[in-house]
Every structure is written in structure tokens, then in C-alpha cells.
Amino acid sequence: MILGIDVGGTRTDAVCIAGREIVASAKVLTGSDLVESIIGVISALAIDCRQLSRVVLSTTLSTNAIVESKYPRTGMIVSAGPGIDPHHFFLSDDFYLVSGAMDHRGREFETCRPAEVAAVVAELKQKSVTGVGVVSKFCTRNHAHESQIHELIKSDFDYISLGHLMSGSRNFPRRINTAYYNTAVMPLQERFVGSVKKALMELGINANLRFLKADGGTYMDAAAERLPVETIMSGPAASMMGTLARANSRETVLVLDVGGTTTDIGALVDGAPLLEKGISVGGRKTLVRGLNTRSVGIGGDSVVAVVDGELKIGPRREGPPVCLGGKLPTPMDALRVLGDFGEGDAAAAYQALAGLAAPLKREVDELAREIVRLTASSIHAAARRYIDELNAQPVYTIHELLHAEPVRPAKVILVGGPASYLQKYVAAAFVEPVEVPERPEVTNALGAALARTTGQITLLADTQLGRLTCPELDLVMPVDRYCTLEDLKKMGIEALNRNIAVLGLSPNAQFDVVEEHSFNMVRGFSSTGKLLRVKIQTRPGIIREWSQSC
Amino acid sequence: MLKARHATGLVFFPAYDWEISPTHPERQERLLYTQDQILEEGLLDIEGLHEFKAGLASEADINRVHFCVPDVAHLTTTSHFISAGGCIEAARHVLEGDVERAFALVRPPGHHAMRVVQGGRGFCNINIEAVMVEWIRHHYPRIKRIAIVDTDCHHGDGTQDIYWHDPDVLYISLHQDGRTLYPGTGFPGEEGGPGARALTLNLPLAPGSSDEVFLLTVNELIRPVLDEFQPDLVINSAGQDNHYSDPITNMAFSAGGYARLTELLNPDICVLEGGYSIEQALPYVNTGIILALAGLDYSYLREPDFDPYKLKDKQQNIDYTKQLCRMQLKRWRDRPGRPAEARLVTRQRNIYYDTDSISENQDETFRLCPKCPGTIRIDSSVDYGPHALCIHLPRQACAACRAQAREWFESAGSNFSAVYFQDQERDEFIVRKR
Numbered sequence: 001m002i003l004g005i006d007v008g009g010t011r012t013d014a015v016c017i018a019g020r021e022i023v024a025s026a027k028v029l030t031g032s033d034l035v036e037s038i039i040g041v042i043s044a045l046a047i048d049c050r051q052l053s054r055v056v057l058s059t060t061l062s063t064n065a066i067v068e069s070k071y072p073r074t075g076m077i078v079s080a081g082p083g084i085d086p087h088h089f090f091l092s093d094d095f096y097l098v099s100g101a102m103d104h105r106g107r108e109f110e111t112c113r114p115a116e117v118a119a120v121v122a123e124l125k126q127k128s129v130t131g132v133g134v135v136s137k138f139c140t141r142n143h144a145h146e147s148q149i150h151e152l153i154k155s156d157f158d159y160i161s162l163g164h165l166m167s168g169s170r171n172f173p174r175r176i177n178t179a180y181y182n183t184a185v186m187p188l189q190e191r192f193v194g195s196v197k198k199a200l201m202e203l204g205i206n207a208n209l210r211f212l213k214a215d216g217g218t219y220m221d222a223a224a225e226r227l228p229v230e231t232i233m234s235g236p237a238a239s240m241m242g243t244l245a246r247a248n249s250r251e252t253v254l255v256l257d258v259g260g261t262t263t264d265i266g267a268l269v270d271g272a273p274l275l276e277k278g279i280s281v282g283g284r285k286t287l288v289r290g291l292n293t294r295s296v297g298i299g300g301d302s303v304v305a306v307v308d309g310e311l312k313i314g315p316r317r318e319g320p321p322v323c324l325g326g327k328l329p330t331p332m333d334a335l336r337v338l339g340d341f342g343e344g345d346a347a348a349a350y351q352a353l354a355g356l357a358a359p360l361k362r363e364v365d366e367l368a369r370e371i372v373r374l375t376a377s378s379i380h381a382a383a384r385r386y387i388d389e390l391n392a393q394p395v396y397t398i399h400e401l402l403h404a405e406p407v408r409p410a411k412v413i414l415v416g417g418p419a420s421y422l423q424k425y426v427a428a429a430f431v432e433p434v435e436v437p438e439r440p441e442v443t444n445a446l447g448a449a450l451a452r453t454t455g456q457i458t459l460l461a462d463t464q465l466g467r468l469t470c471p472e473l474d475l476v477m478p479v480d481r482y483c484t485l486e487d488l489k490k491m492g493i494e495a496l497n498r499n500i501a502v503l504g505l506s507p508n509a510q511f512d513v514v515e516e517h518s519f520n521m522v523r524g525f526s527s528t529g530k531l532l533r534v535k536i537q538t539r540p541g542i543i544r545e546w547s548q549s550c
Numbered sequence: 551m552l553k554a555r556h557a558t559g560l561v562f563f564p565a566y567d568w569e570i571s572p573t574h575p576e577r578q579e580r581l582l583y584t585q586d587q588i589l590e591e592g593l594l595d596i597e598g599l600h601e602f603k604a605g606l607a608s609e610a611d612i613n614r615v616h617f618c619v620p621d622v623a624h625l626t627t628t629s630h631f632i633s634a635g636g637c638i639e640a641a642r643h644v645l646e647g648d649v650e651r652a653f654a655l656v657r658p659p660g661h662h663a664m665r666v667v668q669g670g671r672g673f674c675n676i677n678i679e680a681v682m683v684e685w686i687r688h689h690y691p692r693i694k695r696i697a698i699v700d701t702d703c704h705h706g707d708g709t710q711d712i713y714w715h716d717p718d719v720l721y722i723s724l725h726q727d728g729r730t731l732y733p734g735t736g737f738p739g740e741e742g743g744p745g746a747r748a749l750t751l752n753l754p755l756a757p758g759s760s761d762e763v764f765l766l767t768v769n770e771l772i773r774p775v776l777d778e779f780q781p782d783l784v785i786n787s788a789g790q791d792n793h794y795s796d797p798i799t800n801m802a803f804s805a806g807g808y809a810r811l812t813e814l815l816n817p818d819i820c821v822l823e824g825g826y827s828i829e830q831a832l833p834y835v836n837t838g839i840i841l842a843l844a845g846l847d848y849s850y851l852r853e854p855d856f857d858p859y860k861l862k863d864k865q866q867n868i869d870y871t872k873q874l875c876r877m878q879l880k881r882w883r884d885r886p887g888r889p890a891e892a893r894l895v896t897r898q899r900n901i902y903y904d905t906d907s908i909s910e911n912q913d914e915t916f917r918l919c920p921k922c923p924g925t926i927r928i929d930s931s932v933d934y935g936p937h938a939l940c941i942h943l944p945r946q947a948c949a950a951c952r953a954q955a956r957e958w959f960e961s962a963g964s965n966f967s968a969v970y971f972q973d974q975e976r977d978e979f980i981v982r983k984r
């Protein structure tokens with residue numbers, strides 16, 4: 001049996017799966033102690049805990065710590081070399097710039113000075129800092145400086161994050177943010193993993209523990225302690241994966257997650273969510289791979305107002321709908337008046353809408369219909385913009401420009417609280433069929449329970465310099481000039497298999513090569529080597545036990 | 551957090567699957583390191599910087615500028631359509647107000663492609679700036695006066711040729727002296743046709759020129775001329791081969807210098823031209839141009855091997871450049887007004903297509919006209935090849951010029967393998983083959 005738990009801001013949901021059956025589900029209110037909420041929801045499931053083989057958690061722990069700046073003072077040691085002034089990327093006074101520079105091929109042109117690093121260490125220790133991130137520009141090409149600094153400081157700090165281990169992607173400012181946040185939430189994650197393990201043990205659960213990541217994949221607890229930053233924004237990922245489990249098709253699906261304040265728009269393409277190389281948290285961009293989603297300020301509780309004689313919905317939310325005790329009219333009140341939503345005070349909703357209808361000289365029923373129509377058409381317009389943006393993303397080869405398939409959804413899946421009440425109105429706005437999955441309340445927990453493990457690595461071979469690197473696996477090795485793209489892919493898959501535990505992957509993970517490039521290097525008029533680049537990943541998706549049984 | 555002072559668009563199209571030949575400077579690898587640098591610097595994350603997808607130019611876009619002999623398909627590859635299309639996208643986003651400025655970082659380049667195209671010249675088949683300019687003038691008639699400042703190390707003889715007679719386009723080129731470098735033209739006396747005198751301004755610079763010399767030309771000539779011409783749009787043909795590390799030229803310009811030049815020039819649209827020091831120059835020069843366009847600080851940017859002492863300009867180069875600027879400023883200030891009456895002016899030229907080893911003879915007849923930019927008839931022949939007659943009728947052509955162009959078209963003898971009529975006013979391109 002697999003247990004999926006989604007610890008949300010207000011509610012903690014759990015779902016227990018056996019094969020393709022949901023054998024139990026439960027919810028509790030999320031308290032201030034997340035571990036207690038987890039124990040509470042497991043108890044509420046009333047299942048035989050000894051039967052569990054896997055527990056998957058999706059939490060807001062690291063996201064909230066970052067957004068609310070509730071993390072310990074964290075130091076950063078950065079080496080950059082020329083470019084944009086790196087001081088622009090410093091988030092606090094605990095960021096230090098040291099000597100050392102690599103160029104875009106990873107050739108050192110300024111050495112790292114140990115004495116400078118020692119001075120920074122002394123200062124950070126004076127400030128009682130226990131966690132430090134180390135990032136150098138172009139470390140994904142050559143991480144020698146990061147490793148050198150690591151050697152110099154490893155006995156002085158409890159928590160250290162090295163830039164090249166965060167991601168193989170090129171983006172120095174994002175790498176700084178990523179390493180900083182990762183270090184910042186390490187102590188918190190470590191305590192959390194410890195307490196959860198202890199609690200599970202006490203409940204008689206002897207199962208492996210996984211965490212849901214922003215990309216809709218999971219990883220093992222040990223990897224989560226090393227790279228906690230990957231768990232940010234796992235809530236939307238849980239919802240998307242849950243929807244994928246329900247959709248269970250390889251068609252292109254547009255997913256609309258309608259909440260109280262906002263609607264999140266995303267897409268499922270070929271049986272996997274659409275990903276983005278780096279997502280934002282707390283207003284800062286990172287290299288954490290996440291879902292490609294857009295949020296629009298329109299939801300079930302958005303304030304409906306009349307501005308210059310025109311109806312306007314959102315982006316503000318001022319508490320619950322009037323029918324549920326709020327003060328200002330919302331689309332939910334319109335749905336209440338129309339009878340689509342059956343809970344709460346119908347008379348209060350009618351009164352609230354009447355207040356808007358009078359100055360517009362309209363009937364209340366007619367206004368209610370217009371409000372839901374406008375809500376649906378605004379969501380539709382935002383969804384169109386999202387699809388247009390996806391199809392306007394730049395490409396870099398003639399082949400892609402001429403032959404890339406545009407994203408065209410075959411259907412729309414509507415999830416979230418108001419989904420079922422809004423369905424027929426949203427369906428009227430779209431040409432594509434609009435579906436609402438069954439039991440929407442367990443979608444997130446289901447997504448956590450059923451997500452596959454994911455990880456990715458980047459391999460670069462520069463045969464002129466005779467060097468092969470894989471930043472995520474901390475790998476540097478010599479390579480000869482006969483190395484081909486095929487060799488590199490083979491080496492990458494072997495390296496992945498050797499490092500399954502490091503990346504927190506499941507032993508039966510399947511790998512895909514997602515990017516491969518080969519460039520001849522020509523200097524003067526002769527070929528001097530090749531630059532080979534490969535990205536290998538395990539695709540986010542739903543575990544086979546679930547997806548194959550239907 | 552960093553925020554661009556000027557909203558800036560970037561159209562990046564490295565054409566990772568296109569080359570002229572495997573060891574040619576125009577090969578897949580050319581913009582690879584530039585992309586590495588742009589991504590690693592996080593330039594595209596800066597608020598106010600936007601990356602846009604390249605598009606495809608159409609055959610009609612090309613026929614608005616060129617006479618491709620025998621036709622467009624014979625002289626282009628898809629990459630040319632995307633390179634020109636990338637420029638058009640950059641212009642579109644500027645003119646639609648999505649961004650204030652834009653940079654088309656595309657390949658292959660285009661500034662050696664002339665009005666008549668019988669083959670490839672200096673890695674160029676299609677003049678991507680000119681295709682963009684004519685697309686702009688066709689779609690946005692409010693744009694009347696355009697200035698093109700060509701800062702590529704090679705003289706932009708193609709762009710000069712296309713706008714030679716055009717009184718609404720100012721063409722200024724900075725380049726290494728033509729006596730020492732391809733294409734061997736761009737001398738101060740090349741000043742535009744009789745209807746557009748001093749609207750072509752050439753500044754041949756001495757080999758070895760560095761930052762001080764380049765910035766001097768902007769301050770002493772280009773800025774004052776632009777301020778007086780008051781163009782609706784300034785375009786920079788941003789070739790990057792003046793860099794001290796470029797393998798096929800002999801200048802000593804730096805990435806910081808390019809950034810400063812861009813800042814002073816204040817262009818609306820930049821278009822990449824040449825630049826073949828793909829590892830030591832392009833990553834830094836492009837970063838500098840993007841930062842300067844966006845109005846961001848670039849003072850921390852320099853090449854790994856940058857040494858200002860090695861790159862100091864010689865006093866004699868500075869003196870020469872000052873004198874050259876004074877001379878060209880005088881030429882500009884003394885430029886004649888519009889002609890009093892119409893007459894036909896002829897010239898004969900030989901044009902060599904180095905990429906395809908074609909030698910072309912051109913007999914050009916230009917109707918100098920007091921009322922409009924004037925119509926052009928070009929008799930183009932190559933040995934053992936096609937003999938073409940190309941008739942160009944500009945925008946705002948007067949009735950007399952239109953009648954003249956029609957007469958040329960209709961009376962063309964059967965000795966021509968094809969007769970082309972490019973009617974910019976009606977946006978038509980008519981071909982009559984033997």
C-alpha cells in the first residue's frame with residue numbers, strides 16, 4: 001500500500017492506495033506542528049499501518065520558510081569574475097565575493113585565494129552562521145573553485161550547499177538564489193525528516209519515505225535532506241499529478257485549478273506535466289525545475305464590483321462569499337443565486353447581487369448569469385494567452401522552427417473547490433470538452449501518492465580540453481577525442497545507475513535523453529575537437545502500477 | 551534587483567543546424583558561447599528584458615529589396631529567411647511598443663548583399679537590415695526617415711548600394727580601411743548618389759584602432775549628424791569583428807568599448823552582422839551590447855584577457871580620425887538640396903561575388919527627380935550566366951518616374967533572360983522571363 005499525504009496551508013489530506021484502488025482517505029485541519037497533523041491524518045485513515053510500503057509527503061514547509069523568511073542566518077561565498085556586477089545578486093550582508101574566475105568553457109583565468117576564503121570563514125563564524133552556500137560562475141563547466149572552497153570550509157559549517165550540485169543549468173544569479181535557499185532550509189528539513197521518521201516508526205510504519213518535488217516527481221528522504229529546496233511549490237505539483245492520474249491519457253490536456261483567489265493554468269503533454277527549467281519562490285528566480293504554470297487573479301471568492309458601469313471580477317479577494325458569511329459579492333454568490341452551488345445562505349447572496357444589479361438596472365438572475373459567464377470567459381482568455389505563450393517560446397534550430405508541433409489541448413480538466421459548480425459555464429466558454437474528475441478533494445494527496453521519482457543530470461564533454469563533467473554528480477574525468485554523443489549518453493546512464501541513492505531515485509527508474517547537442521570546434525581552418533552536451537532525466541509521471549492497470 | 555531602464559527585446563537565433571561549410575566562420579558553433587554567456591549571466595531574467603521567437607521572412611519581403619537572379623529560391627536557404635525574419639520580429643516588437651529597443655542576434659549576416667543578387671558576397675546572400683527596413687516602411691508608413699549605422703569591421707557595401715539613391719535613409723559606416731580589408735571599398739568619397747549626396751558617410755579607420763578612436767567617431771561625427779537628421783528610427787548593424795581578438799580583421803576594439811558605443815549611439819534596433827572571434831569576443835561583446843541597450847551598468851564587464859595598456863590608441867590614429875570626422879562633418883553640412891530638374895544619370899560597375907566566384911557587370915540608369923526618390927534601371931550580366939534587367943520604382947514615386955519605369959519594362963528587348971519590375975509603391979514584384 002502507498003500512502004500519499006498533502007500538508008496544505010489549511011488542510012492536511014491523505015489517501016491510501018492499493019494497486020488501483022483508493023482504500024482510504026481522510027482529512028484533518030493543519031495545525032502549527034506539521035508532524036502532529038501528519039500523525040493525525042494517518043490515524044484518521046484507520047488502516048493497517050504495517051501494510052504500507054511507501055509514504056509520500058507533499059508539504060509547504062520549505063516554501064513557507066522561504067516566503068516568510070523564517071530561516072537561520074545563512075552565508076554565501078561567491079566567485080564571479082567579470083560580467084554583471086555580482087553584488088546585484090547579494091540578498092544580505094552575509095554574502096561575500098572572493099577571487100576566482102572561469103570562462104564559458106570552464107578554463108580558469110583567475111585563481112581562488114585560500115587566504116580570502118579563510119577571512120570570510122572567520123567573519124561568518126563571528127556572526128554565528130552555521131550554513132553556507134558556495135557558488136562560482138560557470139561552475140557547471142568546471143566546479144574546481146567550488147570544490148576547493150568546500151575543502152577549505154567543510155569543517156567549519158554544519159550545512160553547505162555547492163552550486164554545481166543544485167543544477168546543471170546555466171544561470172549564475174538563479175544558482176546563487178537556489179544554493180542560498182537550499183542552505184537556509186537544510187536545518188529545518190533535517191529536523192522535519194527526523195521527526196517524521198520517528199513518528200512513522202511509532203505508528204508501526206516501516207516504509208520508505210519520499211517527498212514530492214516542484215517538478216511533480218518524488219525523491220527519497222536522504223536526497224530531500226541534501227536538496228530540500230526542490231520541495232518548494234510542491235502543492236501545485238501535487239494537484240497537477242493528481243489530475244494526471246485521473247486523466248490517465250497521453251492527449252494534451254489543459255488543467256485549470258480554480259481556487260478562491262486565483263486560477264492556476266497548466267498543461268499535460270504526452271502523459272507528463274509541462275516543465276519549466278526554474279521556478280520562482282518568494283519573488284526570486286531559482287534553478288529548481290518545476291511545473292510550467294501561470295496564475296490569474298480570478299477565483300470563486302474574487303470580489304465582483306461595478307467599475308464605470310462595467311462588471312469587474314477580481315483580482316482582489318476579501319474573505320469568503322456573502323452566502324458563506326463574507327461581505328462582498330463573489331462568483332460563488334452568483335452560483336448560489338443560480339442554484340448551482342447549494343450551500344450557505346441563498347437570501348444573503350441574492351441581497352448582495354441585488355445591490356449591484358440596481359444601479360445597472362438589471363434583474364438579479366440575469367446579473368448572476370453574466371457574472372459566471374464573465375468568470376468563465378476571463379479564465380478562457382487567460383488560458384488562451386497561456387497556450388499562445390507556450391507556442392511563442394523561442395527555438396534555436398531551423399528544424400524546430402519549421403517542424404515543432406504546437407501545443408493544442410484536446411480537452412480541459414477543471415479542478416479545485418468551485419470546479420464542479422462552474423463546469424457548465426466554463427464548458428460554454430471553451431471549444432474543447434471540459435471535465436471535472438471524480439472526488440476532487442483527494443486530488444492532491446493522490447498526486448503525491450502516485451508520482452514517480454525524478455532526477456536529472458547534465459553531461460558535458462569538451463574533447464579539446466579533454467574533460468568530461470557532470471555537475472549534479474560532482475564528476476570530473478578525462479575524455480579522449482574519440483568520444484561520441486552515443487558514448488556520452490551511455491556513460492551518463494551508467495553514472496545515473498551508480499548514483500541512484502545520491503539522487504534519491506527508485507531503483508527501477510527509466511531514463512530519457514531530453515537534450516543532446518554536438519558541435520565541432522574549429523580553430524583556424526581545422527577541427528580541434530568536439531563539444532558534446534547531454535541532459536538525461538527520469539520523466540515525471542504516474543507510477544506504472546496505477547497507469548498500466550486501466 | 552536589476553531592472554532595465556529601457557524595455558529591451560532579444561531575438562536570438564543561433565541556427566545550430568546551419569553552416570556555409572564545416573570549417574567556415576559561419577558555422578553552427580558561432581553563437582554557442584554567446585548563448586552560454588547570456589544564459590549564465592542570467593540576462594534574460596532581468597526585469598524589462600524579453601526574449602522573442604524568431605520568425606520567417608517571406609519571399610515578398612525579400613523581393614521588396616532585392617532582385618534575386620534568377621529567383622529567391624536559388625539564392626537562399628531557410629536560414630536566410632529566419633535571419634531576416636528574426637530582424638523583422640525585433641522591429642515588430644519595437645514598433646508595436648512591446649519594448650523600446652531590440653537586438654536581433656541572428657545569423658547568417660547580410661550587409662554585403664546588394665540590390666541585385668547573383669550570388670553570395672562576404673558570407674551574405676540577403677541583406678537582412680534592408681529586408682527589415684523595407685518591411686518597416688511598408689507596414690508602418692509613419693516611419694519615414696531611417697538611419698543605419700554600420701559598426702561592422704567590414705564596409706557594408708551591400709547596404710550602401712541599396713540606399714545609395716535613397717534620400718530618406720542615412721547610411722554611416724565605420725570600418726577598417728578598405729585598402730587593408732575586404733571588400734576594399736568605403737572611402738570618404740563614396741557619398742551617395744546625386745539625389746542623396748552625403749547621406750552615405752564612410753569612415754575608414756586605421757588598422758589597430760581601439761576604443762578611443764571608435765568613441766571619437768560617435769562623438770565627433772555620428773551623434774551630431776544623427777541629431778540633425780532626426781531619424782524616426784536608428785538601426786545599428788552591430789558587427790563585432792572590430793574586436794582585438796577577431797581572427798579575420800586587424801582592429802583593437804573591446805567589449806566595454808562596444809557597450810559604450812551602443813550607449814552613445816542609442817539605437818532602436820541592433821542587428822548582428824559579422825564577428826568571428828566566437829570564444830574570446832562574441833560572448834562579451836553581445837553581453838555588453840544587451841546591457842547597454844537595456845540601460846544597465848556594464849562597468850564590471852571585460853574580456854578575461856583584457857589589457858587596456860596593450861590596446862591604447864596611437865596618437866597619429868587619433869589625429870587622423872579627428873581630421874576624418876571633421877572632413878565628413880563638413881561634407882554632411884555642405885550637402886546639396888533636392889535637384890531642380892529631372893535628368894538621367896548613368897554609371898557602370900563590376901561586382902564580384904567572392905563566395906560563388908561570379909563577376910557581374912552592371913549598367914545603371916537613375917532618373918534623378920526633383921519630386922520623388924527616382925526610379926532605377928539596372929542591366930545586370932554575368933559571363934556565361936543570366937542577363938537580367940532590374941527596374942526599381944520607389945515608394946512615393948511620381949507619375950513621371952512611374953511612366954519612365956513602365957517604359958523601361960515594356961521596351962526591354964529579348965536579349966534579357968528575365969526582366970524584373972519592383973514596384974515598392976504598389977508592393978508588387980513582376981517578373982517577365984524570356
